[in-house]
Amino acid sequence: MTALLEVEDLRVAYGKIEAVKGISFSVEAGQVVTLIGTNGAGKTTTLRTLSGLLQPLGGEIRFDGKPLRGVPAHKIVALGLAHSPEGRHIFPRLSIAENLQLGAFLRKDADGIAADIRHAYELFPILGERRNQAAGTLSGGEQQMLAMGRALMSRPKLLMLDEPSMGLSPIMMQKIMQTIAELKSQGTTILLVEQNAQAALSLADQGHVMEIGKIVLSGSGETLLHDESVRKAYLGED
Ligand code: ATP
DSSP: OOOSEEEEEEEEEETTEEEEEEEEEEEOTTOEEEEEESTTSSHHHHHHHHTTSSOOSEEEEEETTEEOTTOOHHHHHHHTEEEEOTTOOOOTTSBHHHHHHHHTTTOOOHHHHHHHHHHHHHHOHHHHHTTTSBGGGSOHHHHHHHHHHHHHTTOOSEEEEEOTTTTOOHHHHHHHHHHHHHHHHTTOEEEEEESOHHHHHHHOSEEEEEETTEEEEEEEHHHHHTOHHHHHHHSOOO
């Protein structure tokens, strides 16, 4: 079986600085795959390249059987790859409902869009309760929910989440992680970038540890969760 996403020897640079130095990994349909690692390891750069926001220096990206190199970002969304970026980037003056509508900007099926908005409100009831409120009035965690809900509105084949737990209270973080688990159980394929290695590995089928632009360790979420070097470096154990 070919994977939904295949990344081979991907290299990305900002000017002369190579931030991603030849990484390879794949995501099978229905899997949750996580990239973990310290600040500056190149995780966000990898997601931005997969979305078409950055052009790679080298390597291959295949999504759903098609090469992605050189394909513009809006076409990549249309192919089924959605990105919920770090720092959220919701539209603060627009209402919650309007933000969700914008996530469906490539779709024309009004009934399907309405059904997916209802689904977002089921996943995140707080968004439904506040649907007509300006999105900027939501808390950080609620804005994260909105960003995830909006990314889902394109009905993606692959959902990429960049640090969904960043800056959230432990309770909010737990809620976001529960939602990711729920999406997984509904069959959504997810590529998850997280600083919170414990939470990410607990959910993931596969994990990859990145350090200064390279993947230094790969394995099942379970294996990495119990790996001594991972526990020391990322789970705060001596
Ligand atoms: P973080 O969790 O801090 O976002 P990360 O693993 O996602 O870390 P990246 O944001 O991908 O890491 O950064 C990888 C490297 O690229 C870092 O050394 C960073 O300083 C550098 N970098 C990121 N964005 C830019 C940019 N716009 N211009 C120049 N260098 C950049």
